Amino acid sequence: MENDKNVSKMLEEFGKDITAQIKKGKNPSFETASRTRSNITYDEKEGFLKLGNATEERNFINVAQTKRFMQTIAIAGKCHKFINENLHTSIRGLFYQLKYSLGEDIDENIFNEQSESNPLIEDLEAALGIRREGLHLNANRKGVLVGNMKVVDTFEKEKLEINASKMGRSGWSIPSDVDNDIEFVDIKAKYVIVVEKDALWQRLNEDGFWRKENAILISPQGQASRGTRRMLRKLADEGLPVYVFNDCDAWGWYIYWTIKTGSMNLAYIGKDIATPEARFIGVTMSDLEKYDFLQNMTMKANDVDIKRAQEMMSYPWISRHKEWVEELKKVIKTRKKLEQDTLQGPRLTFVDDYIKDKIKSKEFLP
Amino acid sequence: MENDKNVSKMLEEFGKDITAQIKKGKNPSFETASRTRSNITYDEKEGFLKLGNATEERNFINVAQTKRFMQTIAIAGKCHKFINENLHTSIRGLFYQLKYSLGEDIDENIFNEQSESNPLIEDLEAALGIRREGLHLNANRKGVLVGNMKVVDTFEKEKLEINASKMGRSGWSIPSDVDNDIEFVDIKAKYVIVVEKDALWQRLNEDGFWRKENAILISPQGQASRGTRRMLRKLADEGLPVYVFNDCDAWGWYIYWTIKTGSMNLAYIGKDIATPEARFIGVTMSDLEKYDFLQNMTMKANDVDIKRAQEMMSYPWISRHKEWVEELKKVIKTRKKLEQDTLQGPRLTFVDDYIKDKIKSKEFLP
Numbered sequence: 001m002e003n004d005k006n007v008s009k010m011l012e013e014f015g016k017d018i019t020a021q022i023k024k025g026k027n028p029s030f031e032t033a034s035r036t037r038s039n040i041t042y043d044e045k046e047g048f049l050k051l052g053n054a055t056e057e058r059n060f061i062n063v064a065q066t067k068r069f070m071q072t073i074a075i076a077g078k079c080h081k082f083i084n085e086n087l088h089t090s091i092r093g094l095f096y097q098l099k100y101s102l103g104e105d106i107d108e109n110i111f112n113e114q115s116e117s118n119p120l121i122e123d124l125e126a127a128l129g130i131r132r133e134g135l136h137l138n139a140n141r142k143g144v145l146v147g148n149m150k151v152v153d154t155f156e157k158e159k160l161e162i163n164a165s166k167m168g169r170s171g172w173s174i175p176s177d178v179d180n181d182i183e184f185v186d187i188k189a190k191y192v193i194v195v196e197k198d199a200l201w202q203r204l205n206e207d208g209f210w211r212k213e214n215a216i217l218i219s220p221q222g223q224a225s226r227g228t229r230r231m232l233r234k235l236a237d238e239g240l241p242v243y244v245f246n247d248c249d250a251w252g253w254y255i256y257w258t259i260k261t262g263s264m265n266l267a268y269i270g271k272d273i274a275t276p277e278a279r280f281i282g283v284t285m286s287d288l289e290k291y292d293f294l295q296n297m298t299m300k301a302n303d304v305d306i307k308r309a310q311e312m313m314s315y316p317w318i319s320r321h322k323e324w325v326e327e328l329k330k331v332i333k334t335r336k337k338l339e340q341d342t343l344q345g346p347r348l349t350f351v352d353d354y355i356k357d358k359i360k361s362k363e364f365l366p
Numbered sequence: 367m368e369n370d371k372n373v374s375k376m377l378e379e380f381g382k383d384i385t386a387q388i389k390k391g392k393n394p395s396f397e398t399a400s401r402t403r404s405n406i407t408y409d410e411k412e413g414f415l416k417l418g419n420a421t422e423e424r425n426f427i428n429v430a431q432t433k434r435f436m437q438t439i440a441i442a443g444k445c446h447k448f449i450n451e452n453l454h455t456s457i458r459g460l461f462y463q464l465k466y467s468l469g470e471d472i473d474e475n476i477f478n479e480q481s482e483s484n485p486l487i488e489d490l491e492a493a494l495g496i497r498r499e500g501l502h503l504n505a506n507r508k509g510v511l512v513g514n515m516k517v518v519d520t521f522e523k524e525k526l527e528i529n530a531s532k533m534g535r536s537g538w539s540i541p542s543d544v545d546n547d548i549e550f551v552d553i554k555a556k557y558v559i560v561v562e563k564d565a566l567w568q569r570l571n572e573d574g575f576w577r578k579e580n581a582i583l584i585s586p587q588g589q590a591s592r593g594t595r596r597m598l599r600k601l602a603d604e605g606l607p608v609y610v611f612n613d614c615d616a617w618g619w620y621i622y623w624t625i626k627t628g629s630m631n632l633a634y635i636g637k638d639i640a641t642p643e644a645r646f647i648g649v650t651m652s653d654l655e656k657y658d659f660l661q662n663m664t665m666k667a668n669d670v671d672i673k674r675a676q677e678m679m680s681y682p683w684i685s686r687h688k689e690w691v692e693e694l695k696k697v698i699k700t701r702k703k704l705e706q707d708t709l710q711g712p713r714l715t716f717v718d719d720y721i722k723d724k725i726k727s728k729e730f731l732p
Contacts, residue, residue: 082714088572090565093710100659100711138568144539153534156574160534168519168526169548170539173510176568182535199456202504202542206454208522293466344459345466348448 002134003180004083010128011080018073027061028069032127033268040267042317047260047276049267049317051126058123071111072120074098079124082136088177091121091137126268133177133226143174143228144198146205147216148188154181164216171205174218174227178234189216192235193355194278196220196246196255200340200351209352216240223251224259226266229273232259242278243364245355248285248327249301249337250308256280261317280365281358283338285330297342301335321366368500369546370449376494377446384439393427394435398493399634406633408683413626413642415633415683417492424489437477438486440464445490448502454543457487457503492634499543499592509540509594510564512571513582514554520547530582537571540584544597550604555582558601559721560644562586562612562621566706566717575718582606589617590625592632595639598625608644609725614651615667615703616674622646627683646731647724649704651696663708667701687732 014030021028033039034054041052060069078097082089089097095114111117125132132139151162151172164172175182193215195201201219204210210217216235220228236242244259246252262274288294301309309328312318319325331337343351358364380396387394399405400420407418426435444463448455455463461480477483491498498505517528517538530538541548559581561567567585570576576583582601586594602608610625612618628640654660667675675694678684685691697703709717724730 085714087714089569089710089714090707092565092705092707093569093714096663096705096708096711097714099663138565141564141568151534153536155534156572156577160532162532162534162536166526166528168517168521168528169541169543170519170528173536173539175535177535198507199458199504202507203455203459206522211522297462297465339458339462341456341458342462344455345462348451348453348455348459348463 002130004086007128007130007134008080008083010130011076011083014076014128015073015080027059029057029059030127031055031057032123035122035126035268037264040264042261042315043270044317046271047317048270048274049262049264050270051268058127068116068120071098071116072123074101075117075120075124079135079137088136088138090139091118091132094121094137122268131269131272133179138176139226141174141176141227142222142225143218143220143231144171144201145174145216145218145231146171147192147210148186148214149184149216150186152183152185165211169202169205171201171217174225174231176225176227178227178231184234184238187216187235187238187240188214189240190214191241191243191359192216192218192232193359194218194220194224194232194242194244194246194259196222196244196252196340200245203344203348203351204355207349207352209355213356220255220259223255226273229259229262229275232275232278233273236275236277242275243281243355243359244278245281245340246283247337247339248283248287248331249339250305252283252340253308253312257312257318281355281363283340283343284365285327285334285336285338287338288336293345294338294342297345298336298338301331301337305337306332306335323365327365368496370452373494373496373500374446374449376496377442377449380442380494381439381446393425395423395425396493397421397423398489401488401492401634403630406630408627408681409636412637413683414636414640415628415630416636417634424493434482434486437464437482438489440467441483441486441490445501445503454502454504456505457484457498460487460503488634497635497638499545504542505592507540507542507593508588508591509584509586509597510537510567511540511582511584511597512537513558513576514552514580515550515582516552518549518551531577535568535571537567537583540591540593540597542591542593544593544600550600553582553601553604553606554580555606556580557607557609557725558582558584558598559725560584560586560590560598560608560610560612560625562588562610562618562706566611569710569714569717570721573715573718575721579722586621586625589621592639595625595628595641598641598644599639602641602643608641609647609721609730610644611647611706611721612649613703613705614649614653614697615705616671618649618706619674619678623678623684647721647729649706649709650731651693651700651702651704653704654702659711660704660708663711664702664704667697667703671703672698672701689731693731 018028033051034056039052039054043050059065095117098111149164153160198219198221244256246256260278262270309331343354384394399417400422405418405420409416425431461483464477515530519526564585564587610622612622626644628636675697679694709720
């Protein structure tokens, strides 16, 4: 992964290259990976969404690009400054710094809307092969973790050791950046279980599920943040199997596939955040046949669920798995869906047994 | 606050009272506080929204109420069971337990939709004077804390001491229930600063703002959860001043007033979650006059902001403060609003100085 020293240097090289071009009387330009839909491919061998080889050139002397070129250089300059100050901000904080930059003497703002600066940050990330976190631009954080492992967080010049098995009811909040100045040590757990909903995470945490099973229990608390996706990739790199336990509905499937193969809009960092090794343990339509009581617990699938199921069957990375096609067909046919919370029906701790049973019998979808 | 033993006993008394009525050949009934709008009052002396003295009777033999009466008893029974098992769930988990209860032999479900069970949980809370957390029904959690204090969390039969000043970049996640089996000790901090956005919390945490200022730094991460509101009440009870730093817009004001006076829908537990001592340090329209650079940083207030500002001026608990009326009038007149993130404009650490300056000069709104 990138580190501050390297990134600072890369930004300097980037700047030097631009000024050298200007000095030579050239039209300054730089190359970035094309992030258009047509350049996003599913890598069958690796199992995630990534960019193809198409590149795009950004030119200063080009009516359509002059402003954006200048804006990108301004972003690079600011990020360089943040790194050297050893301070972080959000992309919104960056936007306001740029809005401030030209001061009151100049009528023109560098940026008027954050929608202008966001894609240019991605341009820079893709051009330099540096993730936003390496540019000191934090993303929204979400996600919580508990289990037999330790976090060594070098923060405010202090090296803090946080024991993720001593966090009580709260768990450890997964930060925006899980690469720089942070290490994960003493990972004694045997596998990772991801639970879509925080309420279920709380349920399982209370039961000491992770302790009894020696698992790392994570909730993305809905859609997984960049930090949580990166964390899962890192735990998979440590050799831990990753099991995902979600709702059987459009949203639950989406969360799973985003963890597994990455997503279109983050295809340019697919390798770093996708976990193709992930497996889906439920809840599934087949559970309805296995557990009688669930018959009474289904909800009517709405149009969004049905449309999503149909769309998913058209994605090659999903349609290649006949188990998923069968699952989605069942949803479309029965127009039913099922929440993971239903597993608390017979008794609150039933959900623990469900997960253990699924993992033990290797009953999961690819 | 309630504890498991008391709550269990109260539920038993509740059940005994109902059965005694039946044995006497009476129409079983119980009384609960009326939570209708007309029974919600602003307590001028105390400074929060609470229920008046109006009560409502729930009767079994009443065509409109029979089903709901039976449902409430079923909820009480389940909660009693959860307490005795020492297990917690969400209101969704409770809903599925009730849906399961009657089993497959009976065609009728106790509940079909969660919208049926939610108001009945509140009926029970209000009837018994027990908060949902005491009934072992966790609410959604949100909110993060860092500062010089310790948390003693008795969890899974273990007494864990969590040092809230040793949580690195992550902070301590504020749980759903901050009363039962949890204690706050060694509170060395001098005041509490609440920051609406998590991104700004991360910014201030990185600067060690809370350490330098000896403050407790909290972000509700948007609207404050029940847990965060209760936490603020508890810290105020320890004698700590509470300062709130939000956006100057409809949402930022709403978050502030919810923390300060409570809210209509939780008026029945107003005393426990409102912090009338809270003060609003910004951002404000007056900041535009004080800090020149902010002139260039405003956004256009939208219809929601304007409508909200007008509505707020009609609430007696707001209109009594002339400072707030002036502030809201400025928004309506200029049709401008301002984000807290703008304070990162001149330099990332400017936001630290802004807060310190506001508190030092006691420049805040009531």
